[in-house]
Amino acid sequence: MSRPRGAVIDADRWPDVVAVPPCSAARRTAGRFVVRHALDRLPLQVTMGAGERLGTGGPLLEIHDPDSFLRRVAAHGLVGFGESYMAHEWDARDLVGVLTVLAENTATLVPPSLQRLRSLWAPRQPAEQRNTPSGAQANIQHHYDLSNDLFALFLDGSLSYSAALFDHLPAAWPDLEAGQHRKIDRMLDLCGVGHGTRLLEIGTGWGALAIRAAARGADVHSVTLSAEQRDLARERVRAAGHQDRVRVELCDYRQVRGRYDAIASVEMIEAVGAEYWPTFFRTLDSLLAPGGSVALQAITMPHDRMLASRNTFTWVQKYIFPGGQLPSADAIEETARAHTGLRVTACEGFGAHYAQTLELWRERFAQQDDSVGDLGFDATFRRMWDFYLAYSEAGFRSGYLDVHQIQLTGQGAGQ
Known part of the structure; x- marks a missing residue:
């Protein structure tokens, strides 16, 4: 089945979406077996072109071009799965529902025999995505310097790009900004921010946490690698009257x-990279005054899945967050304990709230489709972004992902 009318894909901008990858006959055969074996036992309704039906019933996954879909998945795994969606080779009326089923079964989609050989077939993260000081800046700018106007189209008035903490679920759009403030206030409480507190924020965002901390009387030093975020955050700080703090x-x-x-650091550790986790926690330890506290908000995944996938190159790393790596809550605690005097003294998860946050962002993004296009983002980008938001929401709905607010306290060797 050809792409929908009007779905012209820019080959210069999206070369790996336009081109179906070469794939050996043996790999195609193995890929076809794995895909059909996986899909046929899942609670999905899967249509493969005009004839074949797979699945045990559930959300509908329509594969319009089975040959291209299978070649992409066989060649590049989940990267190919996402690129196949961007290429309109498959669709789902309930995209989150389909992706949630897949996320719930991630650990068993690939047979154990192939899981053990993961290092041989799974794509690996490119060396240029390492989070060296220069690499980290390039990785952050790839995402966060896209356009402040783009993010403003689907975020609430606080411009918070992280999980909200609602006072009830389900929640609606009018609840989102208050939920973001509730999240920030809990973070500030975790690290004891009040009048006169010297607060370091790692990862500025667009200034929401810094502004609320300054309103408490704190003196805030906030650092970011995004020039666009820095400039707008400074404007917002001035507009709030806190430029002196x-x-x-x-x-x-x-x-x-x-x-x-x-x-305080909200959902920044995901951009550090596992290679640099010890450096990150040693830095926190060396900067924290005696008696102080660290508050981290971190997207996490189960420890066993983190270990299994930590060297794999993912669709999210390729298209959304280059250099990213989600930790587990165990990895955070173990790394801090092994390399610093910091100890986890509180840890609370609220993954269902992130699923709700993402649902609200995704709905808002869809409503702003024309405005996103007016900013110069083409239809393939918009389809990619919808997939990213749905993919993330499914991760939290399935429990494959969680988000934690974590308090660390203690004295390290540098204090």
């Missing part, structure tokens, strides 16, 4: 110097 800098966390009574 908040300093926003373009700076890698490894370059920060000084001592702080509290450190």
